[in-house]
Amino acid sequence: MEEVFRFYLHSKTILFHKGLSLKQSTVDDPKSGYGLFVSPSKFSNEELDNETVQLLRIPKRCTFNINTLLTILGDENEFSSLEQFQRTGDKIKTTLREIMTYPKFSRFLTETNLLILYFMIFETIHDSYEIPGSIEYYLKNVLMSIEVESAVDSIENLAKDYGHYPQIFGLQEISGLFKDLFQEYLDASVIKHLYSAIISRCLEIPEKSDTGDYEFSVHSTLVPILDFANHENSQKNAYFDVDPSSNDVLLLLNTDTIRGKSSKPREVFISYMPTEDLLPMLNTYGFIPDFKESPQFWTISFDRGFLRDYIGLDLNADLRLFYKWLRINPVISLVKYEHDDQIRWFINDTTKELSSLLLPFIPPLDKAKNARWVYDSACHLTFTKMHCLVNPETNEHATLVAENYHSLIEEVELNGDDFIDLPPLAWSLHYKDAESGCLRQRHTDCEEATSILQHEQEQDTTKTKLRFVSFFRDFLKYRKARIAMPSSNSCIARLLFEQEKEIINDLAAAIDNKSTIFFSDLKTALSAEPNKFPPLRFHNEHTESNKNKDELVPYFKDPSSYNPDRFTDFFQDEMNQYAAFFRDG
Numbered sequence: 001m002e003e004v005f006r007f008y009l010h011s012k013t014i015l016f017h018k019g020l021s022l023k024q025s026t027v028d029d030p031k032s033g034y035g036l037f038v039s040p041s042k043f044s045n046e047e048l049d050n051e052t053v054q055l056l057r058i059p060k061r062c063t064f065n066i067n068t069l070l071t072i073l074g075d076e077n078e079f080s081s082l083e084q085f086q087r088t089g090d091k092i093k094t095t096l097r098e099i100m101t102y103p104k105f106s107r108f109l110t111e112t113n114l115l116i117l118y119f120m121i122f123e124t125i126h127d128s129y130e131i132p133g134s135i136e137y138y139l140k141n142v143l144m145s146i147e148v149e150s151a152v153d154s155i156e157n158l159a160k161d162y163g164h165y166p167q168i169f170g171l172q173e174i175s176g177l178f179k180d181l182f183q184e185y186l187d188a189s190v191i192k193h194l195y196s197a198i199i200s201r202c203l204e205i206p207e208k209s210d211t212g213d214y215e216f217s218v219h220s221t222l223v224p225i226l227d228f229a230n231h232e233n234s235q236k237n238a239y240f241d242v243d244p245s246s247n248d249v250l251l252l253l254n255t256d257t258i259r260g261k262s263s264k265p266r267e268v269f270i271s272y273m274p275t276e277d278l279l280p281m282l283n284t285y286g287f288i289p290d291f292k293e294s295p296q297f298w299t300i301s302f303d304r305g306f307l308r309d310y311i312g313l314d315l316n317a318d319l320r321l322f323y324k325w326l327r328i329n330p331v332i333s334l335v336k337y338e339h340d341d342q343i344r345w346f347i348n349d350t351t352k353e354l355s356s357l358l359l360p361f362i363p364p365l366d367k368a369k370n371a372r373w374v375y376d377s378a379c380h381l382t383f384t385k386m387h388c389l390v391n392p393e394t395n396e397h398a399t400l401v402a403e404n405y406h407s408l409i410e411e412v413e414l415n416g417d418d419f420i421d422l423p424p425l426a427w428s429l430h431y432k433d434a435e436s437g438c439l440r441q442r443h444t445d446c447e448e449a450t451s452i453l454q455h456e457q458e459q460d461t462t463k464t465k466l467r468f469v470s471f472f473r474d475f476l477k478y479r480k481a482r483i484a485m486p487s488s489n490s491c492i493a494r495l496l497f498e499q500e501k502e503i504i505n506d507l508a509a510a511i512d513n514k515s516t517i518f519f520s521d522l523k524t525a526l527s528a529e530p531n532k533f534p535p536l537r538f539h540n541e542h543t544e545s546n547k548n549k550d551e552l553v554p555y556f557k558d559p560s561s562y563n564p565d566r567f568t569d570f571f572q573d574e575m576n577q578y579a580a581f582f583r584d585g
């Protein structure tokens with residue numbers, strides 16, 4: 001890699017500070033590879049008087065993002081002849097046109113994926129077609145030559161144990177897409193290598209727009225040489241920025257990190273992720289940073305099968321169906337934190353999403369006499385009733401309408417999606433009316449339920465959390481057994497399993513020893529927030545469980561004899577609320 005450094009240094013396209021060099025990283029992790037270094041003695045006193053000093057200036061035309069690639073490929077001067085320029089251009093156009101016809105392609109259209117797609121095309125055609133020199137050099141000597149491993153390398157096996165993590169599931173889908181598109185031309189290992197090399201080196205680089213005064217857009221970009229800077233939040237001494245006058249990318253060193261220090265070379269560190277969310281870091285960069293002083297996060301995604309089979313709650317249907325109908329993301333944030341000289345994992349109950357996850361754990365009303373939530377296994381008849389009232393002309397075919405709703409609901413309940421895209425008319429909430437104190441029941445969505453129950457949630461927080469902790473302890477036991485025999489022994493899988501075991505052991509011990517489990521009980525402010533939760537998983541081609549057909553409610557029950565008042569005191573309100581759905585349907 002030193003040769004690559006020398007190549008760019010001598011090419012004079014990129015401006016280097018004379019104190020900058022490339023060496024093996026000082027980070028004690030076999031994944032750390034090469035890193036950038038500065039020699040403090042090479043900085044003048046004048047430079048050290050400033051807050052920052054420029055280590056690299058990389059002109060926009062030397063970087064690779066979707067816009068710069070189009071500019072390079074559209075420039076005839078980048079090719080040896082007009083004929084070569086046209087030949088390559090035509091080949092790329094036809095290849096892209098074919099790829100666009102791939103049925104699932106639009107689902108994966110992100111800037112990073114397009115960038116990967118272009119480089120895969122370059123790798124496929126570079127033996128027979130001319131590729132502009134700057135692209136070919138970077139592809140051959142950087143992307144294809146570096147050592148890299150990300151979760152995509154062992155994704156098929158990882159997905160067996162972690163497929164319920166949306167990030168792993170998503171990676172499996174995208175890796176399947178690139179495999180489908182390029183397996184005829186490239187080895188599976190090359191496809192994975194190129195994918196990992198690009199995602200681990202891409203940076204979100206701002207670019208000043210030509211139009212607005214201070215308008216910037218951000219692009220997923222590969223930046224030669226800057227992409228050798230390693231991540232270390234606790235020793236971060238540099239950052240990248242853009243020169244708004246030229247859109248050149250700059251690497252800037254904070255001079256206080258070298259001022260008055262020994263003349264020994266120091267590694268340059270930037271931050272890939274200011275708040276360390278460990279699964280995305282492992283997925284993208286293939287390593288998990290050591291815990292220093294800042295909190296680290298992990299978002300647990302509950303196994304959908306565990307939710308389906310869990311019997312510890314007094315629900316008359318499974319927890320998976322509850323979360324699906326109410327569109328609740330079955331995930332919970334955890335935080336690794338140092339408290340009383342102990343570093344361990346806590347449940348991060350500072351997120352607003354937790355109240356939705358806890359909805360099914362709110363204790364029953366009146367000492368268990370009244371279930372809090374009731375599932376209506378004949379809810380297709382509520383759908384039918386509303387449908388026929390909104391569309392009176394369908395009344396005479398009510399049985400047929402019921403039959404249709406029955407099959408639709410059966411399908412959406414059993415598919416692999418995390419949510420059901422229908423009005424939430426399957427679960428009925430039982431609650432005490434805040435004003436009258438009377439018992440009421442109604443169908444609600446998650447927001448409505450959270451707001452209705454806010455008062456009770458506050459009163460019953462301790463009981464609700466206790467019920468959740470009991471569920472969570474069972475979940476930890478289930479996961480411990482589940483990952484006892486990992487289905488992959490790749491390096492990434494080992495890191496992932498070790499990390500999950502650490503989490504399970506910490507939290508199981510805390511629960512068993514009655515130590516603090518919830519972060520809020522530490523009575524201290526959390527200095528960082530976790531990243532946004534991963535999206536709900538969408539996997540409707542897959543059937544999750546095969547319920548015994550005998551268990552299913554027959555659809556032929558006479559719709560006219562069905563009385564929805566058994567489940568709601570607000571039938572008319574609900575019908576008005578969802579009328580548009582039934583009218584459209």
Ligand SMILES: C[S@@+](CC[C@H](N)C(=O)[O-])C[C@H]1O[C@@H](n2cnc3c(N)ncnc32)[C@H](O)[C@@H]1O
Binds near residue numbers: 034
């Ligand atoms: C943008 S590249 C940085 C240059 C890279 N070290 C190389 O040799 O090409 C990102 C990769 O560097 C490694 N890396 C960066 N920071 C690291 C750290 N703190 N610990 C371990 N590996 C790190 C990971 O392999 C990551 O995927």
